[in-house]
Amino acid sequence: MATTNNMTLNLKIWRQKNQTSEGKLVDYRVENVSPDMSFLEMIDVLNDQLVRKGEDTVAFDHDCREGICGMCSMMINGKAHGGFKNTTTCQVHMRLYKDGDTVVIEPFRAKAFPIVKDLTVDRGAIDKVMAAGGFITANTGNAPDANAMLIPKPVADEAMDAAACIGCGACVASCPNGSGMLFMGAKVSQLALLPQGQPESPKRALNMVYTHDTLGFGNCTTHAECEATCPKGISIEHIARMNREYLKAAFTYHEKNRSEGAG
Amino acid sequence: MMTAAVNHYFRSSIGRKHLVAITGLLLCGFLVGHLSGNLLLLVGPDAFNIYAHKLISLGPLLYVIETVLALVFLVHLYLAARLNIENRQARGKYTLKTRTGRGTTLMSASMPYTGVVLLVFIILHLMNLKFGTNYQTQVDGVQMRDIYRTTVEYFQSPVSVAWYVFAMACAGFHTAHGFSSAFQSLGLNFPKYYPKIKIISYLYAVTIAGGFAFLSIWCYLKGV
Ligand code: HEM
Ligand code: SF4
Ligand code: FES
Numbered sequence: 001m002a003t004t005n006n007m008t009l010n011l012k013i014w015r016q017k018n019q020t021s022e023g024k025l026v027d028y029r030v031e032n033v034s035p036d037m038s039f040l041e042m043i044d045v046l047n048d049q050l051v052r053k054g055e056d057t058v059a060f061d062h063d064c065r066e067g068i069c070g071m072c073s074m075m076i077n078g079k080a081h082g083g084f085k086n087t088t089t090c091q092v093h094m095r096l097y098k099d100g101d102t103v104v105i106e107p108f109r110a111k112a113f114p115i116v117k118d119l120t121v122d123r124g125a126i127d128k129v130m131a132a133g134g135f136i137t138a139n140t141g142n143a144p145d146a147n148a149m150l151i152p153k154p155v156a157d158e159a160m161d162a163a164a165c166i167g168c169g170a171c172v173a174s175c176p177n178g179s180g181m182l183f184m185g186a187k188v189s190q191l192a193l194l195p196q197g198q199p200e201s202p203k204r205a206l207n208m209v210y211t212h213d214t215l216g217f218g219n220c221t222t223h224a225e226c227e228a229t230c231p232k233g234i235s236i237e238h239i240a241r242m243n244r245e246y247l248k249a250a251f252t253y254h255e256k257n258r259s260e261g262a263g
Numbered sequence: 264m265m266t267a268a269v270n271h272y273f274r275s276s277i278g279r280k281h282l283v284a285i286t287g288l289l290l291c292g293f294l295v296g297h298l299s300g301n302l303l304l305l306v307g308p309d310a311f312n313i314y315a316h317k318l319i320s321l322g323p324l325l326y327v328i329e330t331v332l333a334l335v336f337l338v339h340l341y342l343a344a345r346l347n348i349e350n351r352q353a354r355g356k357y358t359l360k361t362r363t364g365r366g367t368t369l370m371s372a373s374m375p376y377t378g379v380v381l382l383v384f385i386i387l388h389l390m391n392l393k394f395g396t397n398y399q400t401q402v403d404g405v406q407m408r409d410i411y412r413t414t415v416e417y418f419q420s421p422v423s424v425a426w427y428v429f430a431m432a433c434a435g436f437h438t439a440h441g442f443s444s445a446f447q448s449l450g451l452n453f454p455k456y457y458p459k460i461k462i463i464s465y466l467y468a469v470t471i472a473g474g475f476a477f478l479s480i481w482c483y484l485k486g487v
Contacts, residue, residue, distance in 0.1 A: 104359055174361055220276070236452065240451065245450075246278075
């Protein structure tokens with residue numbers, strides 16, 4: 001056989017049957033890992049081996065495998081998505097590791113993210129926060145004229161930066177306080193920057209923060225570990241903008257003064 | 264009228280953090296005033312005693328100021344402790360260290376511990392100095408407390424000086440993170456000047472901690 005650059009890796013993977021059972025790190029050895037494989041493909045190879053041996057495969061979340069869906073949540077060697085700059089797990093390639101490396105893989109952990117099985121966690125808390133206010137009111141029917149609403153380029157850029165959040169939960173998993181401020185800040189900030197987000201702006205801040213606080217997320221203490229691990233490079237400036245939005249809303253919003261709907 | 268929104272504000276993650284930030288910044292302001300007054304130690308016993316006497320002579324107004332300060336302190340400490348307890352429960356417990364080295368600092372990680380040191384320090388500080396030995400003296404024929412003597416005497420013990428310097432190092436750590444973090448918490452993080460606030464935060468911490476620590480060592484060297 002021709003010589004290849006293929007590697008052998010020693011994995012320690014968190015195995016846990018279900019939410020209530022005890023979990024533990026289990027050792028695995030994967031051979032023939034190509035440096036061109038993605039991290040997820042490497043786990044596919046392991047799972048293929050496990051199936052052939054009749055063992056239970058490692059459960060892990062994944063979907064798009066192109067860095068846009070935010071499903072591939074895991075802590076690799078203690079860092080969310082492996083700790084590489086602006087990279088999701090599915091975009092981590094095995095050439096970043098060396099033959100014989102030991103790689104520890106744990107699920108994202110936070111009180112708000114219960115473990116479902118192995119590396120799969122329930123990040124539904126993020127969806128609940130989003131559903132509480134991460135939307136705008138728009139007319140259905142014909143597509144609106146793209147240039148009807150003028151938005152200065154720098155503002156549009158900033159809103160786009162915030163909109164880059166894929167809801168992966170790395171910010172929560174790597175926060176020493178298990179706080180959801182970064183993804184929530186990104187959404188509140190994105191919509192607060194744009195004219196389309198204005199009608200719901202105060203209610204959005206109030207409802208999203210209220211929902212966040214009821215789901216077991218912690219509070220921000222400005223460690224900025226979230227910003228350091230976010231695969232989309234979301235800045236904590238967006239948390240500050242949310243804090244302003246929330247302050248404004250808490251002291252000026254009055255249900256009775258507002259008529260809902262078209263008017 | 265308290266609306267539901269205002270009501271929730273004072274229970275929410277962000278609202279309570281605003282209060283920690285505002286009270287923290289007020290305490291930072293107090294330390295500036297306190298250090299400025301203490302610098303009169305360098306001028307001499309009379310200058311320092313007259314300054315202290317003027318403060319005491321404020322009478323009821325001083326009680327009002329002290330009560331407000333105590334309340335600010337208690338709100339800060341109570342809310343910071345509550346938030347910290349919640350945060351401990353909310354975070355994930357990993358087998359490996361998760362710090363990236365690009366977020367958490369020694370200062371940010373030690374906030375609750377430096378805070379507790381400050382709490383203990385302030386209690387002892389009041390007992391040893393404010394409620395310490397009440398010497399009397401006369402300056403220009405006016406009877407007043409010789410707080411200068413109480414202070415310099417207290418710092419004749421190397422243990423007192425060491426503890427004081429340690430506590431000031433903790434105050435420096437606490438405010439080095441706290442000062443800039445308070446701006447972020449209050450939503451005052453604008454890319455244009457946040458880097459400058461961070462620099463001011465470090466300068467503030469070094470000046471305050473260094474200033475107080477220097478004065479304690481000065482008292483030790485000065486002798487009675
Ligand atoms: C003179 C005394 C003190 C000053 C000047 C001070 C100042 C500050 C400031 C400016 C903050 C930042 C607030 C924010 O990020 O929003 C802060 C946070 C905090 N303080 Fe203090 N503080 C003092 C005493 C204390 C005491 C006595 C305790 C506890 C017993 C304490 C515990 C905390 C904690 C746990 C935090 C939150 C940590 C964080 O947000 O990262 N502080 N303090
Ligand atoms: S802010 Fe970043 S780390 Fe947090 S959910 Fe969004 S993309 Fe993931
Ligand atoms: S699998 Fe979609 S972002 Fe990684």
